[in-house]
Amino acid sequence: MIRYFQKDKWSPYLVGALIGLLLTLCFAAGQLIGASSGIAKISALIEMGISSTAIQKGSLFEKLLSNQIIFDWKLLFVLAIPFGSWAATRLTKEPTPKKNLYWARRFGTSRFKRFIAAFIGGCLLMIGARLAGGCTSGHAISGGAQTSIVSWIFMIVLFATAIPVSFLLYKKPN
Amino acid sequence: MELFSTASTTVFALVAGFIFGFLLRKGSVSRFDTIIGQLLLKDFTVMKVMFTAIVVGSIGIFALNETGHLPTFHLSTTATFYVIIGAAIFGVGMSITGYCPGTALAALGEGAKDMIFGLLGLLSGAFLFNAYSPSLLPGMQQKDLLHTETLSTLLGVSPVVIIGGLALIWILFVLAVRKIESV
Numbered sequence: 001m002i003r004y005f006q007k008d009k010w011s012p013y014l015v016g017a018l019i020g021l022l023l024t025l026c027f028a029a030g031q032l033i034g035a036s037s038g039i040a041k042i043s044a045l046i047e048m049g050i051s052s053t054a055i056q057k058g059s060l061f062e063k064l065l066s067n068q069i070i071f072d073w074k075l076l077f078v079l080a081i082p083f084g085s086w087a088a089t090r091l092t093k094e095p096t097p098k099k100n101l102y103w104a105r106r107f108g109t110s111r112f113k114r115f116i117a118a119f120i121g122g123c124l125l126m127i128g129a130r131l132a133g134g135c136t137s138g139h140a141i142s143g144g145a146q147t148s149i150v151s152w153i154f155m156i157v158l159f160a161t162a163i164p165v166s167f168l169l170y171k172k173p174n
Numbered sequence: 175m176e177l178f179s180t181a182s183t184t185v186f187a188l189v190a191g192f193i194f195g196f197l198l199r200k201g202s203v204s205r206f207d208t209i210i211g212q213l214l215l216k217d218f219t220v221m222k223v224m225f226t227a228i229v230v231g232s233i234g235i236f237a238l239n240e241t242g243h244l245p246t247f248h249l250s251t252t253a254t255f256y257v258i259i260g261a262a263i264f265g266v267g268m269s270i271t272g273y274c275p276g277t278a279l280a281a282l283g284e285g286a287k288d289m290i291f292g293l294l295g296l297l298s299g300a301f302l303f304n305a306y307s308p309s310l311l312p313g314m315q316q317k318d319l320l321h322t323e324t325l326s327t328l329l330g331v332s333p334v335v336i337i338g339g340l341a342l343i344w345i346l347f348v349l350a351v352r353k354i355e356s357v
Contacts, residue, residue, distance in 0.1 A: 070177050
């Protein structure tokens, strides 16, 4: 059993099933799995910290802070994610593969380039998520499992966009 | 402003997030090459994880619904137009970043330094959206059938039929991927 926790990678079907189980437990407690609004809440808290009068009426930040709780479910959930991943990494004894190979073969090893892309990509992810009202965790998994039709639409459009763009960006150069 | 809500919600949120991050890492979806590998249709790990999570999750959720424990569904009320535009922008972002917000956080936990900038980008994107949000938000809600109904209530069939259908598609997916990967 301990050996299994030392593996680098588990069966994706097992991981998916366990995430589905986790989602069910969260749902039973009246909560959903989500990541983008939790991260957006950090931004809202930053703005509140700078100046609470800066929070515009009718804005996203006002909405995120409206429950009058700082460390709510959404925020605590996302704050815990990196720690869970870290723990899983610490337990891993198997060798791990090299990282970002698809990026490096197309764009080289410049960290600067990668950091800029990560920043721009992050901006687009959040803008897209806020327009759509969720991300892959919120829409695809939580919405998808409830068979919410707009969530399925989100997933389809997401892949229909991301796949061609990835071919353009990362397909093996000839 | 309260710091925390109830003790149980606080503990549960932290444990759930921790487990989610743990599973993302062990699923290897906390890696750039796994996600881009999926988008290049070379590595089907992401779809295996997502699809299985959706099927198992839907069984669990509808089972809860049927056995008398009645959690309310939280269906998205974002207008379809914005869901589509948002998903497209998100797709471009996911391709450039190599992650989604949740997996980006898991990558951070695994030691991916570029996701420090990914996180800064996510936070900045929130500020950017927030600036336009007072004029955007009112028009973004939609309460039509697509938003208030699950597939089963919309089609007027028992959830068992829907979940049975999903499970069947999942089986076909597993067989198809096996075929693709054996080549």
